[in-house]
Amino acid sequence: GAVVSQHPSRVICKSGTSVKIECRSLDFQATTMFWYRQFPKQSLMLMATSNEGSKATYEQGVEKDKFLINHASLTLSTLTVTSAHPEDSSFYICSARDPNGVYNEQFFGPGTRLTVL
Amino acid sequence: AQKVTQAQTEISVVEKEDVTLDCVYETRDTTYYLFWYKQPPSGELVFLIRRNSFDEQNEISGRYSWNFQKSTSSFNFTITASQVVDSAVYFCALSEAQGGSEKLVFGKGTKLTVNP
Numbered sequence: 001g002a003v004v005s006q007h008p009s010r011v012i013c014k015s016g017t018s019v020k021i022e023c024r025s026l027d028f029q030a031t032t033m034f035w036y037r038q039f040p041k042q043s044l045m046l047m048a049t050s051n052e053g054s055k056a057t058y059e060q061g062v063e064k065d066k067f068l069i070n071h072a073s074l075t076l077s078t079l080t081v082t083s084a085h086p087e088d089s090s091f092y093i094c095s096a097r098d099p100n101g102v103y104n105e106q107f108f109g110p111g112t113r114l115t116v117l
Numbered sequence: 118a119q120k121v122t123q124a125q126t127e128i129s130v131v132e133k134e135d136v137t138l139d140c141v142y143e144t145r146d147t148t149y150y151l152f153w154y155k156q157p158p159s160g161e162l163v164f165l166i167r168r169n170s171f172d173e174q175n176e177i178s179g180r181y182s183w184n185f186q187k188s189t190s191s192f193n194f195t196i197t198a199s200q201v202v203d204s205a206v207y208f209c210a211l212s213e214a215q216g217g218s219e220k221l222v223f224g225k226g227t228k229l230t231v232n233p
Binding site for chain 2: 032034041042043044045046049091093095097105106107108109110111113
């Protein structure tokens with residue numbers, strides 16, 4: 001099946017720094033990638049939809065300037081958490097849609113656990 | 118608006134018991150897709166099944182089975198003869214097929230603990 005990777009898997013940073021998370025589709029080209037956020041013991045909440053070559057579409061309530069998304073190629077989308085604060089600590093998961101897939105199936109990355117001190 | 122409800126927050130069973138995880142959804146679309154994902158403690162989402170709105174056939178895959186009932190907007194998941202390795206959080210999700218957004222709306226998840 002299709003494989004999506006995320007890097008890093010875990011990151012700890014100081015408050016005020018910026019953190020970049022990469023999401024890659026390894027064996028297919030993804031025109032659309034999605035970024036989700038999951039707080040402990042809670043569900044996944046869609047943050048934004050990332051389309052290759054265009055601006056990301058953010059969900060209501062998500063700060064565009066805080067969570068910068070870049071989808072520069074068909075296999076890579078990045079999420080940069082700018083000026084991170086402890087409340088940004090969370091589990092971030094990306095997914096990629098295979099345009100050749102049959103049923104809108106999204107393939108999920110393994111997630112990135114961000115801890116902001 | 119789309120919504121997925123998993124009323125069971127946590128379920129605890131003893132190994133070899135059967136367990137059913139409930140999922141009720143709301144959507145105005147006539148074409149949509151339903152999914153179940155498993156999230157073990159490691160955090161990675163594992164795809165289990167996808168069902169489109171026009172296919173109400175129940176499906177069985179080994180110890181797993183799914184019951185899709187459009188009349189009650191439910192897509193329930195049953196694990197037969199549960200095992201300790203089934204312990205995880207299970208998410209039901211809904212995706213609209215029209216409009217091109219293809220967003221996934223997740224339920225809050227059901228944490229299943231299978232005790233030896």
